[in-house]
Amino acid sequence: MHQQAQLRLKKDAVEKLGAEAYVVMALDTYRTKVFKEENWLLGGGTGPFGKETSIVYATPLSDPAGRASAIYGVSRRALRWGSWVENYPHWFVIDRKGIITYVLKPTFGTPTAYQDDVDNVIKELEKAAR
Amino acid sequence: MKRTVLIACLLLLAPTTQSAEPLSPIESYRKLDFPPQDENFEKGWKDRVAADYDVINLADLTSLRAALKDGDPFVRSIAAYALGVRSDKASADALAELVKNDKEYVVRIRAVEALALLKMKPEVIESAKKDHDPGVPFVAKLVAGQVNSEIDYAAQIRHAYAAGIDREAMGSAVVGKPAPDFTALTLDGKPFQLSSVLGKKPIAIYFAAFDG
Numbered sequence: 534m535h536q537q538a539q540l541r542l543k544k545d546a547v548e549k550l551g552a553e554a555y556v557v558m559a560l561d562t563y564r565t566k567v568f569k570e571e572n573w574l575l576g577g578g579t580g581p582f583g584k585e586t587s588i589v590y591a592t593p594l595s596d597p598a599g600r601a602s603a604i605y606g607v608s609r610r611a612l613r614w615g616s617w618v619e620n621y622p623h624w625f626v627i628d629r630k631g632i633i634t635y636v637l638k639p640t641f642g643t644p645t646a647y648q649d650d651v652d653n654v655i656k657e658l659e660k661a662a663r
Numbered sequence: 664m665k666r667t668v669l670i671a672c673l674l675l676l677a678p679t680t681q682s683a684e685p686l687s688p689i690e691s692y693r694k695l696d697f698p699p700q701d702e703n704f705e706k707g708w709k710d711r712v713a714a715d716y717d718v719i720n721l722a723d724l725t726s727l728r729a730a731l732k733d734g735d736p737f738v739r740s741i742a743a744y745a746l747g748v749r750s751d752k753a754s755a756d757a758l759a760e761l762v763k764n765d766k767e768y769v770v771r772i773r774a775v776e777a778l779a780l781l782k783m784k785p786e787v788i789e790s791a792k793k794d795h796d797p798g799v800p801f802v803a804k805l806v807a808g809q810v811n812s813e814i815d816y817a818a819q820i821r822h823a824y825a826a827g828i829d830r831e832a833m834g835s836a837v838v839g840k841p842a843p844d845f846t847a848l849t850l851d852g853k854p855f856q857l858s859s860v861l862g863k864k865p866i867a868i869y870f871a872a873f874d875g
Binding site for chain 2: 536537540547550551552553554555556557558559560561562563564565566567568569591592593594595596597598599600601602603604605606607608609610611612613614615616617618619620621622623624625626627628629630631632633634635636654658661662
């Protein structure tokens with residue numbers, strides 16, 4: 534969720550590049566809609582996204598059987614840290630020729646690691662736009 | 664002499680090992696080398712995906728219903744979810760029982776999801792919001808609204824699973840190679856094909872978890 538919130542802060546950069554951003558959830562459309570429209574995880578607090586109701590800028594896509602996730606190699610379907618997890622989150626950047634130029638597996642290593650992750654994605658989108 | 668030769672020939676023709684019956688989808692799931700435990704998160708995921716598809720697409724309802732009482736919590740979990748996806752309303756009471764009394768939170772999570780897909784037992788989903796394990800109330804809150812929706816989300820999921828999954832295609836997205844195509848749904852349920860935008864503009868795709 535932080536990754537999407539951070540991307541929203543950078544949406545001008547994405548639009549300037551004429552790029553498209555998608556976020557794929559291995560969930561049905563109902564739950565994907567909740568993800569898009571309700572700020573459950575970061576809302577209400579004092580953090581940078583606490584007062585916002587929707588923090589997802591990318592176009593949401595529902596992948597109800599996790600098929601796209603499996604094709605892209607990010608499906609996990611396992612327990613992790615006390616929850617059931619369908620996917621290990623990953624970024625993919627694709628250039629104007631349809632070639633994958635960059636894959637990022639966020640580490641979630643620090644509380645603000647998402648900032649560097651999204652900066653790296655924007656840099657790679659710049660290269661992909663050339 | 665003839666009799667001895669005949670017996671020898673029959674012995675030679677007899678199979679030396681019994682040809683094994685193919686495992687049922689539930690048994691295949693039970694025998695996964697890397698069941699969906701935390702420590703297997705990065706291992707054996709392709710097998711788990713394939714096994715999920717087989718259970719949801721192929722397992723018979725009798726086996727799925729029986730599997731709700733299986734000793735393996737992961738078998739109970741996948742059976743619960745599959746019965747929700749298969750819209751098996753006859754399982755509603757058994758699923759509610761799992762939500763209330765199963766000792767494993769992963770089973771309670773999947774049973775809550777199943778009841779929401781069935782659009783049944785909203786009072787049980789409501790009660791799950793007070794479950795002592797945080798993963799269960801989170802899912803209960805997330806899916807509660809499905810009960811009152813006119814959209815058949817179970818059918819949506821069934822349709823997606825029915826497309827099947829090619830094992831060779833799993834994990835085929837690689838840097839330097841063309842992005843594999845996929846089909847997904849927009850929020851209004853319309854199909855989206857990645858190939859409709861590929862090669863036209865730069866694209867960033869984030870495969871997300873709800874909290875990641």
